[in-house]
Amino acid sequence: MSVNTAMIEKYRNDFLKEVEENVEEGHWVKMCMQCGVCSGSCPFGPHWEHPPQEIFMMIRAGKRDEVLGSESMWMCTSCYNCIVRCPRELPITHIMHGLANYAHRLGLAPKMNPTRRFAKIFWDNIAKTGRVNELGLSLNLYFMDGFGSGVKKATAMAGVGVGMLRTKRLNPFALVRHKGVQNPKEFQSLLKKAKEVEDRRKGLAG
Amino acid sequence: MTDAVATNETILVVGGGISGLTAALETAECGKNVILIEKNPSVGGRVSQLYKYFPKLCRPSCGQEINYRRLKANKRVRVLTMAEVVNIKGAAGDYTVGVSIRPRYVNENCTSCGACAEVVSAEIDDPFNYNMKKIKAAYLPHNMAYPQRYVLDPSIVGPEEGERAKAACKYDAIELDMQEQALELKAGAIIWATGWKPYDAAKIQPYGYDRFPNVVTSVEFERMMDPFGPTGGRMLRPSDGKEARNIAFIQCAGSRDRNHLKHCSRICCMATLKQSTYLQEQYGDDSEAQATIYYIDIRAIDRFEDFYKKVQADPKVRFVKSKVANITEDRDTHDVFLHGVNTEGYHRYDNTHDLCVLAVGMEPSVRAEQINGNVAGDASGFIEMHEANGAIFGAGCASNALDVNRAVQSATAAALRAIQVVNRVAGAEV
Numbered sequence: 001m002s003v004n005t006a007m008i009e010k011y012r013n014d015f016l017k018e019v020e021e022n023v024e025e026g027h028w029v030k031m032c033m034q035c036g037v038c039s040g041s042c043p044f045g046p047h048w049e050h051p052p053q054e055i056f057m058m059i060r061a062g063k064r065d066e067v068l069g070s071e072s073m074w075m076c077t078s079c080y081n082c083i084v085r086c087p088r089e090l091p092i093t094h095i096m097h098g099l100a101n102y103a104h105r106l107g108l109a110p111k112m113n114p115t116r117r118f119a120k121i122f123w124d125n126i127a128k129t130g131r132v133n134e135l136g137l138s139l140n141l142y143f144m145d146g147f148g149s150g151v152k153k154a155t156a157m158a159g160v161g162v163g164m165l166r167t168k169r170l171n172p173f174a175l176v177r178h179k180g181v182q183n184p185k186e187f188q189s190l191l192k193k194a195k196e197v198e199d200r201r202k203g204l205a206g
Numbered sequence: 207m208t209d210a211v212a213t214n215e216t217i218l219v220v221g222g223g224i225s226g227l228t229a230a231l232e233t234a235e236c237g238k239n240v241i242l243i244e245k246n247p248s249v250g251g252r253v254s255q256l257y258k259y260f261p262k263l264c265r266p267s268c269g270q271e272i273n274y275r276r277l278k279a280n281k282r283v284r285v286l287t288m289a290e291v292v293n294i295k296g297a298a299g300d301y302t303v304g305v306s307i308r309p310r311y312v313n314e315n316c317t318s319c320g321a322c323a324e325v326v327s328a329e330i331d332d333p334f335n336y337n338m339k340k341i342k343a344a345y346l347p348h349n350m351a352y353p354q355r356y357v358l359d360p361s362i363v364g365p366e367e368g369e370r371a372k373a374a375c376k377y378d379a380i381e382l383d384m385q386e387q388a389l390e391l392k393a394g395a396i397i398w399a400t401g402w403k404p405y406d407a408a409k410i411q412p413y414g415y416d417r418f419p420n421v422v423t424s425v426e427f428e429r430m431m432d433p434f435g436p437t438g439g440r441m442l443r444p445s446d447g448k449e450a451r452n453i454a455f456i457q458c459a460g461s462r463d464r465n466h467l468k469h470c471s472r473i474c475c476m477a478t479l480k481q482s483t484y485l486q487e488q489y490g491d492d493s494e495a496q497a498t499i500y501y502i503d504i505r506a507i508d509r510f511e512d513f514y515k516k517v518q519a520d521p522k523v524r525f526v527k528s529k530v531a532n533i534t535e536d537r538d539t540h541d542v543f544l545h546g547v548n549t550e551g552y553h554r555y556d557n558t559h560d561l562c563v564l565a566v567g568m569e570p571s572v573r574a575e576q577i578n579g580n581v582a583g584d585a586s587g588f589i590e591m592h593e594a595n596g597a598i599f600g601a602g603c604a605s606n607a608l609d610v611n612r613a614v615q616s617a618t619a620a621a622l623r624a625i626q627v628v629n630r631v632a633g634a635e636v
Contacts (some may be wrong), residue, residue, distance in 0.1 A: 035528070036531075036546060037531050037546070039547040039549075039552070040529070040530065040532070051547065051552065053547070053549065085531065088464060089464045
């Protein structure tokens with residue numbers, strides 16, 4: 001490889017293209033003019049490793065591993081401040097979720113990221129019967145970091161739990177018997193169909 | 207007033223700002239008959255509201271004086287003030303334009319002695335100073351007004367104040383029974399030079415122009431520098447009248463933003479760079495005086511680059527590459543806090559300033575599609591060249607966001623196009 005082609009390879013930006021093709025709303029990334037209003041407007045701003053406008057620049061700079069392995073886009077709380085203020089109307093919130101979803105699909109998302117783990121627990125829970133099993137969800141969430149911390153968290157939340165029991169918001173027997181949707185078979189085939197449609201749209205079919 | 211004689215060889219110029227004045231004078235000095243109509247009581251437009259021009263930092267009044275001399279010397283231009291176009295009928299080479307003239311209540315006998323203003327007690331907001339100041343309801347629009355003639359606000363044209371003003375006038379110049387007039391003017395070509403207005407800063411919600419007294423617009427800041435302006439030529443905070451030393455400038459306030467104006471207003475970068483030099487002028491070497499310019503990118507093109515370099519070298523001026531996210535204020539001191547991220551290094555800031563100046567964008571005073579139903583405009587409402595426009599030619603800021611220099615060039619170009627039309631009309635009649 002000559003020096004020239006080596007340099008071309010070094011600076012070839014496949015990652016922007018990859019994002020455009022695979023990430024939901026990813027085609028907007030190239031429209032960013034780096035004004036910084038999104039980063040300045042984010043209520044979680046100081047806690048992000050890379051705020052949105054920095055992530056857009058990193059995508060354009062081809063920093064694939066740093067972006068997809070980042071905790072940053074998992075920080076988004078969907079407050080929509082950035083979308084409202086972006087002078088170029090980039091759907092920044094959606095791009096953040098799109099990037100997180102893409103990283104997760106590729107298995108590159110940080111394994112221990114709490115947002116990702118909660119999302120996974122929530123999905124597995126609701127996808128089983130079509131209705132959230134509150135008891136199962138809370139216990140899974142509290143005990144996701146081990147038994148000791150689980151007991152601690154559950155004890156701290158006991159008051160809320162009792163309140164929910166009293167107002168019949170929590171079924172104490174849900175671990176034994178949880179009432180799902182009326183037609184679970186139809187619900188499962190609906191999910192399957194939705195996944196097919198999504199995969200086809202994102203070019204993941206087959 | 208009504209003795210304006212117009213034929214289809216007459217050129218009608220709508221708007222008496224720097225573009226309209228230029229177009230009217232250039233066409234008249236080429237031997238064409240021109241009627242210049244202006245909505246306000248005085249010609250001069252927004253240029254007369256400027257303290258200094260960029261990049262030479264000279265006063266606009268001297269160039270205006272030359273233009274007014276040309277205007278006085280030229281018998282081919284008829285100036286109608288307080289006049290507005292109501293409708294346009296006909297086609298290129300043969301237009302009939304309906305014009306409505308608001309009553310001034312002061313006739314041509316006025317010597318602008320000011321005796322009427324002395325006896326009138328009612329006060330009104332001064333539009334020349336963006337309503338930052340009160341003036342008597344019998345007033346001269348501003349010191350450089352042309353024509354130099356007083357105006358009576360309709361609110362005092364009643365039995366008491368009006369009669370008092372009339373009695374005070376030694377020249378029989380006040381006519382309280384003056385009525386609105388409707389004219390029909392013939393014209394071969396129309397030069398549309400209605401200029402621009404500052405974007406409504408209150409619409410930029412995160413910047414709090416409508417909530418925080420110490421957030422002002424660039425046009426208001428410009429008026430503060432005028433010795434005859436609302437603050438007597440000093441940079442005083444609207445909240446407490448104290449001198450503002452630590453001043454923030456926010457660029458692209460409304461411009462280049464799909465939520466507001468899509469276009470780049472072109473003048474704001476240079477206007478802010480110019481206004482940052484006012485600190486040196488006002489405070490000399492006082493090290494506390496500091497301008498901070500928050501920008502996305504500085505668009506100082508061609509020869510303006512030199513001006514930009516000079517300002518960059520000024521220790522009083524600091525540049526922060528960032529579109530400010532939002533502004534909050536201290537409820538007791540009314541200091542303003544600017545929040546955002548400096549994209550050079552991604553540093554989060556939370557900066558305190560005495561005063562914040564929004565470099566507001568430019569939008570056309572009259573949108574192209576409002577003119578005659580078939581005048582072509584771009585997405586922002588600026589007039590575009592189009593066959594369907596017939597002989598209606600956009601000039602100056604009615605056609606684009608332009609600085610004074612380019613507005614004058616645009617007006618001269620429009621003058622030439624209008625002359626071609628009336629020459630054709632004249633040829634056809636021979």
